[in-house]
Amino acid sequence: MKVAYVTWDGWDDEREVMLAAWLGADIEGAPVRWDDPHVDWSSFDAAVVRSTWDYVHRRDEFTAWARRAGAATRLLNPATVLTWNTDKTYLRDLGVPIVPTHWSSIDLPVWDEYVVKPAISAGARDTIRTGDRQQAEAFAVELESQGRTIMVQPYLETVEHEGELSLIYFGGQFSxxxxxxxxxAHDMRDGVAGNGKFTLRDPDEDQFELAERVLGQVAEELLYARVDVVRMPDGEPVLIELELTEPYLYLKAEFDAPDMFAKALADLLG
Ligand SMILES: Nc1ncnc2c1ncn2[C@@H]1O[C@H](COP(=O)(O)OP(=O)(O)O)[C@@H](O)[C@H]1O
Ligand SMILES: [Mg+2]
Structure with missing residues (x-):
């Protein structure tokens, strides 16, 4: 089996360990840039989207590529999933508890602190946190004036002490x-304060239940999924993001994860 590991030109510290695990499952992986015009996607048995992190400001180009690649080979996750999942308006369709979200710059609710972000984003790009309602509104108006769908949310303090939990699945199985x-950071703009630190952690029962419920809403077969959940001030777990496009998989946290991914891939292709 020959499979494209779909990536970009930049940093990706999960590529080598993943390709090594694929080899162990008799899958020959080749790193390929998603936007490389010279690639013949039909020459691969499948293409697995991984680190395509430069699609955010070129989303139309990316979804058009996904349709083309998906017509030429087996694209994982499928193009329909990628198209749906690269716009966070999907959060409205899922019928599960999500972070309270106001989808317009008009009539912002009164909250202690605001997060304003575009529906199409990754890595907290073009996202602000502010305690100033007028500043939140002004930023929301600015994004909307660029033709973007926006999301305004209360800043959930719980992420400060309890963090955000990412549950990672391969082939429908929890990994x-x-x-x-x-x-x-407080009052930051166009910047990320997180130090990128992460630690392996067993999900609590209610977080696990929410993740299963979220994934139950997706009809298509998924090779990989990351369900990001946070807690409301009253403790209720809610979905902040469902990553079915290009999630970082925190493979360093779990020794067996690359092999489990490779097995899920081999099973899907078998
Ligand atoms: N309402 C919120 N309350 C607290 N933190 C938030 C909120 N929204 C986003 N964040 C922080 O910003 C990060 C990025 O936001 P997210 O919605 O996951 O979009 P993306 O990862 O696609 O940029 C989250 O991981 C979280 O740390
Ligand atoms: Mg996120």
Missing amino acids: HAVRRNAML
Whole structure:
């Protein structure tokens, strides 16, 4: 089996360990840039989207690529999933508890602190945190004036002490979960404060139940999924993001994870 490991030109510290695990499952992986015009996608048995982290400001180009690649080979996750999942308006369709979200710059609720972010983003790009309602509104208006769908949320203090939990699944099976530190500094703009630290952690029962419920809403077969959950002030777990496109997988946290991924891939292709 020959499989494209779909990536970008930049940093990706999970590439080598993943490709090594694939080899162990008789899968020959080749790193390929998603936007390389010279690639013949039909020459691969499958293409696995991994570190395509430069798609955020070129989302239309990315979804068009996904449709093309998906027509030429087996794209994982499928193009329909990638198209749906790269716009956080999907959070409205899931029918599960999510972080309270106001989808417009008009009539912002009164909250102690605000997070304003575009529906199409990654890595907290173009995201602000502020205690100033007028500043939140002004930033929301600015993003909307660029034709972008925006999300305004209360800043959940719980991420400061309890963090965000990412539950990672391969082939529909739970692999591992990590606790991630808060990313947004106070009153920052276009910047990320998180130190990127993470630790392996067993999900609590209610977090696990939420993740299973979220994944139960997706009809397509998924090779990989990351369900990011946070807690409301009253303790209720809610979904902050469902990552079915290009999630970082925290493979360093769990020794067996790359092999489990490789096995899930081999099973899907078998
Ligand atoms: N409402 C919120 N309350 C607290 N922290 C938030 C909130 N929204 C986002 N964040 C922080 O910003 C990070 C990025 O936001 P997220 O919604 O996951 O978008 P993306 O990862 O696609 O940029 C989160 O991991 C979290 O640390
Ligand atoms: Mg996120």
